[in-house]
Amino acid sequence: MSSNSEMIAYEQVCIIVDFGKGSKIMQTAKKHGISGGTILVGKGTVKNRLLEMLGINDIRKEIIILVSDKSTVHHAIEQLDKQFKFSKPNHGIVFTTSIYRVLGAKCMKETINEESGVNNTMYHAITVIVEKGNAELVIDAANEAGSKGGTIINARGSGIHETSKLFSMTIEPEKELVLILSEKESTENIISSIRSKLKIDEPGNGIIFIQDVNKTYGLYQ
Amino acid sequence: MNVIVHKFKEVLYAVLPITFIVLLLNFTLAPLDNISMFIRFIIGSIFIIVGLSIFLFGVDIGITPIGQLMGKTIAKSNKVWIVLIAGLLLGFFISIAEPDLHILAGQVDFVTSGVISKSLIVVVVSIGIGALIALGLVRIVFNIPLYKILTVLYFIILVLAIYTSPEFLAISFDASGATTGALTVPFILALALGISSMKKDSKASEKDSFGLVAIASTGAIIAVLLMNIISKTEEITGGIEAQAEGTLSVIGPFLHEFPKITKEIIIALLPILIIFLVFQKISFKMSRKAVRKIVVGLVFTFIGLVLFLVGVNAGFMDVGREIGYSIASLDRKAYLIIVAFVLGLVTILAEPAVHVLTHQIEDVTSGYVRRNVVMFSLCIGVGLAVALSILRILIPELQLWHYLLPGYIIAIALTYIVPKLFVGIAFDSGGVASGPMTATFILAFVQGAAEAIEGANVLVDAFGMIAMVALTPLITLQIVGLIFKMKSKKVGLEKDVQ
Numbered sequence: 001m002s003s004n005s006e007m008i009a010y011e012q013v014c015i016i017v018d019f020g021k022g023s024k025i026m027q028t029a030k031k032h033g034i035s036g037g038t039i040l041v042g043k044g045t046v047k048n049r050l051l052e053m054l055g056i057n058d059i060r061k062e063i064i065i066l067v068s069d070k071s072t073v074h075h076a077i078e079q080l081d082k083q084f085k086f087s088k089p090n091h092g093i094v095f096t097t098s099i100y101r102v103l104g105a106k107c108m109k110e111t112i113n114e115e116s117g118v119n120n121t122m123y124h125a126i127t128v129i130v131e132k133g134n135a136e137l138v139i140d141a142a143n144e145a146g147s148k149g150g151t152i153i154n155a156r157g158s159g160i161h162e163t164s165k166l167f168s169m170t171i172e173p174e175k176e177l178v179l180i181l182s183e184k185e186s187t188e189n190i191i192s193s194i195r196s197k198l199k200i201d202e203p204g205n206g207i208i209f210i211q212d213v214n215k216t217y218g219l220y221q
Numbered sequence: 222m223n224v225i226v227h228k229f230k231e232v233l234y235a236v237l238p239i240t241f242i243v244l245l246l247n248f249t250l251a252p253l254d255n256i257s258m259f260i261r262f263i264i265g266s267i268f269i270i271v272g273l274s275i276f277l278f279g280v281d282i283g284i285t286p287i288g289q290l291m292g293k294t295i296a297k298s299n300k301v302w303i304v305l306i307a308g309l310l311l312g313f314f315i316s317i318a319e320p321d322l323h324i325l326a327g328q329v330d331f332v333t334s335g336v337i338s339k340s341l342i343v344v345v346v347s348i349g350i351g352a353l354i355a356l357g358l359v360r361i362v363f364n365i366p367l368y369k370i371l372t373v374l375y376f377i378i379l380v381l382a383i384y385t386s387p388e389f390l391a392i393s394f395d396a397s398g399a400t401t402g403a404l405t406v407p408f409i410l411a412l413a414l415g416i417s418s419m420k421k422d423s424k425a426s427e428k429d430s431f432g433l434v435a436i437a438s439t440g441a442i443i444a445v446l447l448m449n450i451i452s453k454t455e456e457i458t459g460g461i462e463a464q465a466e467g468t469l470s471v472i473g474p475f476l477h478e479f480p481k482i483t484k485e486i487i488i489a490l491l492p493i494l495i496i497f498l499v500f501q502k503i504s505f506k507m508s509r510k511a512v513r514k515i516v517v518g519l520v521f522t523f524i525g526l527v528l529f530l531v532g533v534n535a536g537f538m539d540v541g542r543e544i545g546y547s548i549a550s551l552d553r554k555a556y557l558i559i560v561a562f563v564l565g566l567v568t569i570l571a572e573p574a575v576h577v578l579t580h581q582i583e584d585v586t587s588g589y590v591r592r593n594v595v596m597f598s599l600c601i602g603v604g605l606a607v608a609l610s611i612l613r614i615l616i617p618e619l620q621l622w623h624y625l626l627p628g629y630i631i632a633i634a635l636t637y638i639v640p641k642l643f644v645g646i647a648f649d650s651g652g653v654a655s656g657p658m659t660a661t662f663i664l665a666f667v668q669g670a671a672e673a674i675e676g677a678n679v680l681v682d683a684f685g686m687i688a689m690v691a692l693t694p695l696i697t698l699q700i701v702g703l704i705f706k707m708k709s710k711k712v713g714l715e716k717d718v719q
Contacts, residue, residue, distance in 0.1 A: 041584060054521075059223060169361075
């Protein structure tokens with residue numbers, strides 16, 4: 001990893017845990033060589049008949065995003081796993097994805113990661129961005145097709161058609177971003193279910209993209 | 222089940238401290254000689270814990286979504302007159318149904334011997350709140366800075382206060398605390414959040430999510446002050462209402478409170494439900510599943526709030542008065558001040574609207590401003606407020622305005638240097654802090670203390686406590702804002718990119 005000619009592979013780690021744990025995980029990650037990260041607040045859904053009936057099946061989550069080179073990442077998540085026990089049920093989910101390029105982080109040299117085609121991926125990360133209020137429909141559609149759950153993150157943004165002005169405030173429509181982890185075999189089912197239920201192919205209804213996942217912790221059948 | 226356990230735990234941490242402190246006092250300084258009162262207090266605590274948990278779920282899935290949707294719908298109309306009229310009507314109907322306002326109006330009616338009738342006060346205060354909510358909404362859509370509006374509003378209050386009798390000064394500030402109750406606060410907060418969350422500029426959207434409660438509270442103050450000046454009531458005749466003798470029955474008070482509070486909460490929730498159904502018909506057009514969820518949320522809100530209020534009124538009120546009385550009868554007055562401080566500290570934890578506000582702060586700032594930080598500074602603030610109010614009872618020369626005037630001057634001055642996000646948070650907290658817990662338990666405590674101390678006027682001295690509770694958080698939370706500002710300067714790096 002010392003020479004420049006050698007390609008350094010970068011990975012993104014995404015950790016989803018209950019609200020309040022985020023800062024602790026970030027501190028531990030920093031101790032193990034990760035230089036920094038970003039924490040988002042989202043909500044997860046709980047699959048439980050009674051709670052769904054009562055309408056309280058949401059739980060607040062924090063999503064931690066870290067980026068570093070492959071070996072640091074692997075070392076750090078091993079350590080995090082030891083401390084936070086992701087492999088136990090309900091202790092959180094970790095997955096990593098490959099990154100093409102990193103800029104703006106001084107400690108990481110700008111390199112282009114050409115190592116694509118990760119071997120033996122078992123999972124996909126599906127990201128769906130829809131109008132605010134539709135995220136639950138996405139989760140419902142995904143669950144019907146065999147997904148186990150998902151995380152919803154509030155967001156806002158606009159396509160080329162969507163900026164407008166009300167009074168003196170510029171408006172950006174609110175969106176929701178849904179993150180779903182799926183086994184490779186069921187990915188196709190899940191996205192086609194979402195695609196048809198939310199009519200994603202019609203303009204303005206949303207966007208789906210899928211990433212390969214390298215490593216996971218805390219997923220179980 | 223994780224979700225329920227989580228919420229339950231949070232509420233337990235909020236209610237147990239006050240229960241513990243009261244038990245401690247019972248076994249040390251202020252033994253309750255009435256065993257049924259003691260049992261009632263325990264039952265009341267259980268009611269409060271269960272009620273508060275259910276209520277918070279209800280707010281999450283019922284009140285907050287309605288408020289947010291409403292805010293967005295109003296803003297999307299893109300017409301100023303719609304924003305104004307919608308703000309006025311929403312504010313009016315939300316406030317006119319608030320049970321606390323009716324209690325306060327009843328007291329004013331009583332002390333003025335009917336010169337100012339109850340219904341007149343309710344209507345006038347509601348108009349005041351409606352007008353100021355309209356102003357607050359306009360402020361958000363036109364990006365007018367909160368601190369400027371607050372400066373102007375409090376200047377108006379200052380001028381009006383000069384022409385008002387001291388009793389009415391206390392009543393007017395109490396009114397502002399009373400009208401922003403457990404139901405109105407979540408709704409008003411959500412309304413502001415709904416509008417401001419659409420803004421493209423995320424910094425502006427963050428800070429404009431707060432401040433509407435603050436502006437609404439000034440509406441009540443201004444309305445009562447104006448009414449006093451116009452009607453020129455000089456004399457305040459009454460004493461405190463004759464207290465019901467401490468009954469020996471354990472469940473009697475619960476049975477007595479239950480139907481009364483149920484009725485009050487139905488009336489308070491009704492406008493929100495009706496407004497929702499009307500908007501659903503003409504503009505939201507949500508799916509049946511979504512509507513069902515919100516209606517379930519309203520039912521939760523209802524059940525939770527009834528349980529909570531029954532617990533407070535039947536279980537806590539008498540205990541508060543009793544403790545206040547017996548501690549004030551002790552020779553060492555220092556005890557009284559210390560106990561007042563501690564009670565203020567722990568009572569605020571169990572205040573429903575405080576939970577709603579602190580969660581919203583965490584959500585809006587993505588966890589940058591933690592609940593615990595806000596809670597902690599609120600606790601200190603309210604503890605100080607109660608202690609200062611007791612001090613005023615002990616020292617008759619101390620007038621309410623001796624606190625309020627410098628207090629508000631400091632609070633307003635701070636708005637110019639504190640990060641703007643914290644200005645909104647602090648002024649909202651002021652309105653939020655004085656909820657049902659303070660208005661019953663702490664007020665009873667202060668009144669009990671005033672009864673025991675010779676030369677104290679129960680009416681003049683005990684009123685104004687809520688005003689203090691509404692004031693001190695403005696200062697403590699803004700100081701926290703200053704600390705945040707100093708702490709968050711990045712260390713060891715060159716200048717920020719912006």
